[in-house]
Each structure stands twice: as C-alpha cells, then as structure tokens.
Amino acid sequence: MTQAYFIAGTDTDAGKTTIAAGLLCAARRTGLSTAAVKPVASGSEATVEGLRNADALALLAQCSAPLSYELVNPHAFAPAIAPHIAAREAGVVLDVAQLAGRVRRVLDLQADFTLVEGAGGWRVPLSETELLSALPRALGLPVILVVGVRLGCINHALLSAEAIIADGLPLAGWVANLLDPQMSRLEENLATLEQWLPAPCLGRVPRLENASAVAVADWLDIARLRPAI
Structure with a gap:
C-alpha cells in the first residue's frame, strides 16, 4: 500500500527537512520505494x-524514484523570505490548484512512501488569497508534525495540531526535534507534548553534530505512523 504524508513544522527552522530526509531514509531501510516534493x-x-x-536537494538525495529536481521543487526562490513575498518579487503567482497538480505528478509515481514538505509553519501565505495549508487539504494528505523542541514549543505544537485537525486532516504522527539540548525541564516538556498531542510520537531526535539522513533515521520509527488514508 502506498503512503503519502505532508510534513509540517511548528515554525520556521523547526527542522522539517532534517526530519523528512530521515523519515525517507528510514523508509528505504525497510525496503520501501521513496519520493518527495517540496513545492515551494x-x-x-x-x-x-x-x-x-539545499532542502530540496536533501530530499531528492533520499528518493529512490527517478525524479528530476524540477519535479521535487517546482518553485525555487533566491531570497530566504516568506514564500508569498518571494513569489511576488519574482513575478510569480503561486496557486494551490497549480501546486496540487505538480504534487500529483509525483504522487502518481506510486512510490511506497512519499513526503510533501511545506514551508515555515502551518499558516504560511502563498498569496494574498491562499494559504499553503490549503495544499494538503486539496490533496487529502495526513500530516506529520515536526516539533522544534525549545522554549515555547508546547504552545506552538498544540496550536499547530488544532489547526491541522480543524482543517479536516488527520495528524498521523509527530517528531520531537531537540533544537535546544540545554532546555530546562526537557523531559517534563516532552511528557506534556506526549500527553496533549493526539498522535503517536515517531521519535526524539537529539541535537546531532552530523544531522545526516542516515544519522537522523536511527532515531525514528515509521512503524508508529498512523496509516495514510
């Protein structure tokens, strides 16, 4: 059975790509074919x-399906700024329907395990009229939430989960990405996340000196994922 998930983060720099590449690597270890898309x-x-x-290239490196860069990342912008502002400056109109069509080209390859990575947090604008969160809704994709574990992460994680569920999408799992290893009361914070997030934790990824996909995969368990619908 093919599985496809949308990767969302609690915020910018939560570590979506690091975790997504690790998940793809973990899937390949179990013999699954893999594909990925980072639309914007x-x-x-x-x-x-x-x-x-660089993030799109990291995903492409973990894809076993024969994908071109343009299939994995149809819209690349130079400045590291909000996508809707980058698109406007580049004279590009980002449209959910068009992006969904691009993503479906990869989904149609029917890889065993496909990830679609978002940008920033859940409520990121694509334009003056559309949000990126409308893309997984249009595709009906369950969501994996990457929680950047640092001070304030509980609020960010719970609000993100509430928004995902309010949008009618299942939360298939979440990953604790330990951004601040010196965080006060780390275990208590992780226990609170476990208590309140309505999905299985796929792993706790420590701060790694070399956060390669192989190294990250060692800390993840995709068998805990709720099945994609």
Whole structure:
C-alpha cells in the first residue's frame, strides 16, 4: 500500500527537512520505494542549472524514484523570505490548484512512501488569497508534525495540531526535534507534548553534530505512523 504524508513544522527552522530526509531514509531501510516534493522553497542558490535549494536537494538525495529536481521543487526562490513575498518579487503567482497538480505528478509515481514538505509553519501565505495549508487539504494528505523542541514549543505544537485537525486532516504522527539540548525541564516538556498531542510520537531526535539522513533515521520509527488514508 502506498503512503503519502505532508510534513509540517511548528515554525520556521523547526527542522522539517532534517526530519523528512530521515523519515525517507528510514523508509528505504525497510525496503520501501521513496519520493518527495517540496513545492515551494525560499533561500536558493544560483547554479548553471538554475536556482537550487539545499532542502530540496536533501530530499531528492533520499528518493529512490527517478525524479528530476524540477519535479521535487517546482518553485525555487533566491531570497530566504516568506514564500508569498518571494513569489511576488519574482513575478510569480503561486496557486494551490497549480501546486496540487505538480504534487500529483509525483504522487502518481506510486512510490511506497512519499513526503510533501511545506514551508515555515502551518499558516504560511502563498498569496494574498491562499494559504499553503490549503495544499494538503486539496490533496487529502495526513500530516506529520515536526516539533522544534525549545522554549515555547508546547504552545506552538498544540496550536499547530488544532489547526491541522480543524482543517479536516488527520495528524498521523509527530517528531520531537531537540533544537535546544540545554532546555530546562526537557523531559517534563516532552511528557506534556506526549500527553496533549493526539498522535503517536515517531521519535526524539537529539541535537546531532552530523544531522545526516542516515544519522537522523536511527532515531525514528515509521512503524508508529498512523496509516495514510
């Protein structure tokens, strides 16, 4: 059975790509074929082949399906700013229906395990009229929430989960990404997240000196995921 999930974060720099690459690596270890999409990426570098985003490249490196960069990241913008502002400055109109069509091209490959990574947090604008959260709604994708564990993360995590569920999407699982290893009362905070988030925890990823997909995968258990619908 093919599985596809949307990767959301509690905030910018929560570690969505780090965790997504780890999840893809973990899936490959179990023999699953993998694919990924990052429809919109800000903060890209100019290359001879065009703009390239480091996060999108990290996802592409963990895809076993034959994907071009353009399939994985159809919209790359140079400045590391909010997507709707980057798009407007580039003269590009971001549209949920068009993005959904791009994502479906990857979903149609029927990889065993596909991840679609968002940008920033859950309520990120795409334009003056649409939010990025409308994309997983249009695709009917269950959500994996990456919680950047630091001071304030409980509020961010619970509000994000509430918004995801209010949008009619299942929360399939969440990952604790330990951004601040010196966080006061770390275990108590993690226990509170476990108590209040209505989904299984897929793992606690410590602050790693080398946060490669292989290293991150060691801390994740995709068997805990609620099945995609």
